[in-house]
Amino acid sequence: MSRIGNNPITIPEGVTVTIQPSLITVKGKLGELTQQFETVSVTEKDGTLEVSRPTDSKDHRAKHGLYRALIANMIQGVNEGFAKELELVGVGYRASHQGQKLDLALGFSHNIVLDIAPEVKVDTVSEKGKNPIVKLSSYDKQLVGYVAAKIRSFRKPEPYKGKGVKFVGEEIRRKAGKSA
Numbered sequence: 001m002s003r004i005g006n007n008p009i010t011i012p013e014g015v016t017v018t019i020q021p022s023l024i025t026v027k028g029k030l031g032e033l034t035q036q037f038e039t040v041s042v043t044e045k046d047g048t049l050e051v052s053r054p055t056d057s058k059d060h061r062a063k064h065g066l067y068r069a070l071i072a073n074m075i076q077g078v079n080e081g082f083a084k085e086l087e088l089v090g091v092g093y094r095a096s097h098q099g100q101k102l103d104l105a106l107g108f109s110h111n112i113v114l115d116i117a118p119e120v121k122v123d124t125v126s127e128k129g130k131n132p133i134v135k136l137s138s139y140d141k142q143l144v145g146y147v148a149a150k151i152r153s154f155r156k157p158e159p160y161k162g163k164g165v166k167f168v169g170e171e172i173r174r175k176a177g178k179s180a
Helices: 058-079 141-154
Strands: 016-020 023-027 032-035 041-045 049-051 084-088 095-098 102-105 112-115 119-123 131-138 165-169
Touching: 016 041, 023 058, 032 058, 049 058, 058 141, 084 141, 095 119, 102 141, 112 141, 131 141, 141 165
Parallel strands: none
Antiparallel strands: 016 023, 023 032, 041 049, 084 131, 084 165, 095 102, 102 112, 119 131
C-alpha cells in the first residue's frame, strides 16, 4: 500500500496557498491553480502542508494519496512549471506554430491544425537532418499531459518502422517484419 499521502508538502518561497473547506488555491510566479477536494483535510503548519484522512477505509486511503499528489503538482507547477517534448519521426513529418495554432504534417492528405490552450506555451524546433520537435510547457501538469497525449494520438508510433509522434526519450518496442 502506498503511503505517499503521509509525506508533507513544503511550500517554497514566492508561493501562497489559500485553504478553504473544500477548495485549495495556489498562487505563484507562473500562475494560479485551484483544486477541489473531499474526504480529506489539508492543514498548513510553518511552511508545510499536511493532508490527512478521517478513516482507513479504501476510498479515504485512495483519495488521501490522490489529493496529496495533486496539491504537490500544483505547488511545483506554479513555482517551476512542467514541460513535455514530442518528436515527429517519419519522412516528410513537419511541425510549425503560429501563435497558439500548431500545424502538423503527419503523412495524411491534409495538415492537422490544432488550437492550443492559452495556458500552454508551444514551440517547434526543426533542424536539418533531425526530427522535428514540439515543446509544450505550462504551470498545469494535467493540461500539458492532455495536450501532449492529444498530439500523440494523431499518429501513434508504430512498431515496425517506428514512425509516428513519440515523446523524446520514449523507447518504441520494435517488431520484426514478415521476412524475419
